[in-house]
Amino acid sequence: MSPEALCIDEVAAQWVARQADAPLGAEAQAAFDVWYAADTRHQGAYFRAQAAWAMLGRARVMGAGQVVPESVTEAAALAAPVGQTVSVTRRRWLGRVAGGAVAACAGMGFVTHQVTGGRVALQTGVGELRRLPLKDQTIASVNTDSHVEVALKPHLREVKLHKGEVWFDVAKDPERPFQVQADHLRVQAVGTAFGVRRFDNGIEVLVSEGTVRVRSERLSEVDMTLTAGHMVFVAFDQADARADFRPESVDRALAWREGQIALDNDRLDTAIAEFNRYNRQKIVLADEALAGEKLVGWFRTDQPEAFARAVHEALGAPVRVNAQQITIGETVSAAAG
Amino acid sequence: MHQERLAFVGTHIMPHEAGLRQWLMRAGLSESERDDLVQEMYYRLLRQTGFRHITNPRAYMYRTARNILLEQVRRNRVVSITTVQNIDELGMLDFTPSPEDTVSARRELTRVMDFIEGLPERCRSVFALRRIHGLSQAETAQRLALSENVVEKETARGLSLILARIAEGDSDALQAKALTPLATGQVKAGHVT
Structure with missing residues (x-):
């Protein structure tokens, strides 16, 4: 840029x-007014600089933003999550100590929940996220409010998903297929990374690496092979299911592994439901008119308040917080800003 | 409402600023002419009462730039004569949004983090605390054991550097980075923040 304009900017x-x-202050304001009007x-x-400043503020409110680092170096490190966090590249994720809930819980599951006969059962509470390293080097990340049972048999590694959601980074072992069971549905992998979430009426399978096969013990029509980037919902009582190739959605849907919720043009009511999976302090939407507002951002699963604050900023919706719940959209009070 | 307008500019206009500047350079405008024109373009955006009618921000931006150029040519001010023949071309550019143009929030957030990351060290710390962690100037000063005055200076310096980067653009680096899914960021409303 030219010297003069550089000066203006x-x-x-x-x-x-x-x-x-x-x-x-009054004096500075007067000086500003003169400059501005000139x-x-x-x-x-000035408008451009303001817009840039506002744009930079978008980095706020995400997970890291709520925990102010103790040192400058940490601050710098947190300023650069882009470079560090990267992708579903699970190895990188596993390589570093993931933030928040994962770090807090890492490794606890296995010891406390070891059951005899190589069978491991694990139940997570609301808001709990656990990393469960299995003996075969597979890593299972168990999401909030879930119940799984793992049995490492000689010819089969068997995981029963009774409730909730798990993501696996499966150690390669062609001799022993790795199989997740949810009712009569079977999700099988050799060496790969994938997630399974159980709903009342079926399961959702997300593949972040390798290949996974989904079958049913009951419905022979259910038999599909999913490669990385694919996701599918398979109902318990229906044979037809179509896999979508949506790598970004797969990444996003797996954000919980890092204790994060990723919103990408998701509806406010959907986002709230997602937060409520993780927290006892529930978010309540008092104004139905806001339900369809689309939101974007990354948040910590355990910080519904930060999310509510962001909603307040983005939508101008009033937010009220007490120990039991966070109310969005109630016009009585516009506190929480 | 001003916040909404700023958000619109940050999201939909600024990412194309470098492209416009490059085009203006090819069209024969000098550096200072380009700066003037870009500032004038933002001024006109500022004067708009609302942005809802702008469906294609990039096209809108170029159109505005073209109007400014035409006016300046008419008034025989600032713009060099070589520009004239290029002005029509500016009106004919194809602005069908490419996949790269669609504003992905993730890309935008990545971009923001990238801007902050690219700052010199002390600046970066100041921006990390103020813009990412939401600390005030006073809190930032305390945390970094700097005077408030220094924090303010670093803030101005960092913002200047980032504005310069917006002007230069560095789409290659950004696009490569945009593939990383875990950019972190703030919420924004789907329409216009």
Whole structure:
């Protein structure tokens, strides 16, 4: 940029920085007014700088944003989650100590829930996220409010998913297929990474690496092979199911492994339901008119309040918080901002 | 409402600014002419009462730039004569949104994080605390053991650097990074924040 305009842009940036927290004092305000009125280019440059400042604020409210780091280096590290977090590339994820809930719970499951005969049962409470390393080197990440049983048999690694959701990073072992069972449905993998979530009426399978086969013990028509990036919902009582190739959605749907909820143009009511999976402090939507508002962002599963605050900022909806619940959209009070 | 407008500009206009500047350069405008024109373009956006009627922001931006150019040519101000023949071309560019143009929130968030990451160290710390962690200037100063005055200066400096990067654009690096799914970020309303 030319020296002069660089000057205008720089001055604009300075004014924005000075006003970021508090209004200017009388003297400074007068100086600003003179500068601002002097030239339409000043006004344009100021508008541009404001827009950039506002844009940078979007990085706020995500998971990391709520926990203020203790040191500068940490602050710098948290400023760069893009480079570190990367993808479903599960190895990277496993390689670093994942934040929040995962770190807090890592490794606990196996010891406390070891049952005799190589069978491991694990039940997670609401909001709990557990990493369960299995003896065959497979890693199971068990999501909130779930119940699984794992049995490592000589010729089959068998996981019964009674409730909830699990993601597996399966250790390769062609001799011993890895199979997740939900009622009569079977999801089988050799060496791969995939997630299974059980609903009342069926299961959702997400494949982040390798290949997975979905079959049914009861319905012979149910037999499909899914490769990485595919997701499918299979109902317990229906044979027809179609897999979608949606790698981004798969990544996103697996965000819970890092204690995160990812929203990408999701409806507010859907997002709320998602948060309520993880927390006892429930979010209640008081204004149905807001239900269809679309939202984007990454949040910590255990920070519904941060989410509510963000909703408040984004939609201007009033938010009320008490120990039991967070109410969004009730016009009585507009606190929580 | 001003916040909404700023969000619109940040999301839908700024990502195309570098492209417009490049085009203006090819069209023969000098550096200072380009800066003037871009500032004028933002000024006109500022003067808009609302953005809801803008369905194709990039096309809108180029159209505005073209109008400014035409006016300046008429007034025989600022713009060099070589520009004139290119102005019509500006009106004929194809603005059918490409896949890269569709505003993906993830891409946008990645972009934001990338901007902050690219700052010099102290600047980056200040921006991380203020913009990511939402600390005030005073809190940031305390945390980093700096004076508030320094924090304010770093904030202005960082913002200037980021504005310069917006002007230059670096789509390659950004697009590669945009593939990483775990950008972190803030919520925004689906329509216009």
